[in-house]
Amino acid sequence: MTTARPRRRADAERNIAAILSAARELFGKGPLPSMNDIARAAGVGRVTLYAHFASREALLEAVIDSAIAETDAALTALDLDRLDPEEALRRLIETSWSILNTLRRTREAALADLDPEQLRRKHDPAFRHVERVLDRGRQAGVFRGDLPLDWLVASCYAVVHAAADEVNAGRIRAGDAPGVVAPTVLAMLAPTR
Amino acid sequence: MTTARPRRRADAERNIAAILSAARELFGKGPLPSMNDIARAAGVGRVTLYAHFASREALLEAVIDSAIAETDAALTALDLDRLDPEEALRRLIETSWSILNTLRRTREAALADLDPEQLRRKHDPAFRHVERVLDRGRQAGVFRGDLPLDWLVASCYAVVHAAADEVNAGRIRAGDAPGVVAPTVLAMLAPTR
CATH class of the missing domain: 1.10.357.10 (Tetracycline Repressor, domain 2)
Incomplete structure (x- = not known):
């Protein structure tokens, strides 16, 4: 139980890093990527994506x-x-x-x-x-x-x-x-x- | 009857000039003006405004x-x-x-x-x-x-x-x-x- 919070934080950090990396790649390619495209490329769900970036x-x-x-x-x-x-x-x-x-x-x-x-x-x-x-x-x-x-x-x-x-x-x-x-x-x- | 079309064209040109002049002034002032603001400042109706600028x-x-x-x-x-x-x-x-x-x-x-x-x-x-x-x-x-x-x-x-x-x-x-x-x-x- 005492490890739950750090693990959740580590998961969140990993997700944020994956999202930023995918977003940077997709924004760099031209016409505006949708949030769905970014979630898919980052390997996270839409709920997770929107939890970090509104x-x-x-x-x-x-x-x-x-x-x-x-x-x-x-x-x-x-x-x-x-x-x-x-x-x-x-x-x-x-x-x-x-x-x-x-x-x-x-x-x-x-x-x-x-x-x-x-x-x-x-x-x-x-x-x-x-x-x-x-x-x-x-x-x-x-x-x-x-x-x-x-x-x-x-x-x-x-x-x-x-x-x-x-x-x-x-x-x-x-x-x-x-x-x-x-x-x-x-x-x-x-x-x- | 034969003067109707030139007059209509002259009206249209006057409206377009008034719209452009009002739009230039309003766009120049900062936060995006609405089409309503522009129509009002140009002294034309919304229908006329949209007829010229979609x-x-x-x-x-x-x-x-x-x-x-x-x-x-x-x-x-x-x-x-x-x-x-x-x-x-x-x-x-x-x-x-x-x-x-x-x-x-x-x-x-x-x-x-x-x-x-x-x-x-x-x-x-x-x-x-x-x-x-x-x-x-x-x-x-x-x-x-x-x-x-x-x-x-x-x-x-x-x-x-x-x-x-x-x-x-x-x-x-x-x-x-x-x-x-x-x-x-x-x-x-x-x-x-």
């Missing part, structure tokens, strides 16, 4: 939050402080892109459900890494200091996500994205002459 | 199309070919912004209803002006030639619309937007050293 919107938000947490962890692991700011930004873009690339279609679903500011707020844990690199680069004089930091972060975010939209539209190949995003962002941040 | 989504698309047509006309009137490419781009940004600024909230509604590619496609008439200026600047060597033109257009589009999102979020004042967008875009387009 709606497809709630599940979509959880998928985004978990991807951002993954990005945050991956960027922390890069230990960007040891690199010069330009190289740090290049690595940051590559790593962020490799995760965003798996969520390009999910972004379309997210834009339909969340307003741009809600979606941006969810990126705050990733933004902190960008802010830190930009701030360090500004202090070192390798990034421009004539525009607000907030705005430069917003511009980086816009350009990286524009690449996701361009890949979705078939105008850029996914593998080529970091190679166009990095020189665009670095130019945008260059000190004014 | 759904709020159809009406929203018409508002966007008309704003893009207005932008196209305003950019054509600037006669950008007579200006050097950098100055032409500055004027293009100012003029586009002055229209986008009135549609910042409408953009949120549009993102909820249309996928990013559908929304981008609607901007094609405005993009032709951007492409023309960028192409001329690349040939003159004042804009970079190392990245695809399509991608540079997409990046300009992303940065201008990021400013709209930043103003909506209260991080930039509307009047300051062209002053941050122009130097960001021009830096992004600068030839690589």
Whole structure:
């Protein structure tokens, strides 16, 4: 009897992980998956699915939050402080892109459900890494200091996500994205002459 | 009897203009207006409203199309070919912004209803002006030639619309937007050293 609660909690955690994993895969494939599709792919019943996520919107938000947490962890692991700011930004873009690339279609679903500011707020844990690199680069004089930091972060975010939209539209190949995003962002941040 | 059809057509055109004008104002104010609100503001009945626009989504698309047509006309009137490419781009940004600024909230509604590619496609008439200026600047060597033109257009589009999102979020004042967008875009387009 005393083990019942921990076991139930472990079951719940396993179910949540299976649901998030299935949802992430299905949202990533395009046209909005139904809750039934997600329950089936996760190997759980509808009752279990709805017990953890009240709606497809709630599940979509959880998928985004978990991807951002993954990005945050991956960027922390890069230990960007040891690199010069330009190289740090290049690595940051590559790593962020490799995760965003798996969520390009999910972004379309997210834009339909969340307003741009809600979606941006969810990126705050990733933004902190960008802010830190930009701030360090500004202090070192390798990034421009004539525009607000907030705005430069917003511009980086816009350009990286524009690449996701361009890949979705078939105008850029996914593998080529970091190679166009990095020189665009670095130019945008260059000190004014 | 022979004048009945032209009069009916004139009435229809007047109604459509009143509906579009009311819809543009209401969509611009924030949380999604209902079709009833729009009919009331336009001074037409629901039957008339639905006769012209089958759904709020159809009406929203018409508002966007008309704003893009207005932008196209305003950019054509600037006669950008007579200006050097950098100055032409500055004027293009100012003029586009002055229209986008009135549609910042409408953009949120549009993102909820249309996928990013559908929304981008609607901007094609405005993009032709951007492409023309960028192409001329690349040939003159004042804009970079190392990245695809399509991608540079997409990046300009992303940065201008990021400013709209930043103003909506209260991080930039509307009047300051062209002053941050122009130097960001021009830096992004600068030839690589």
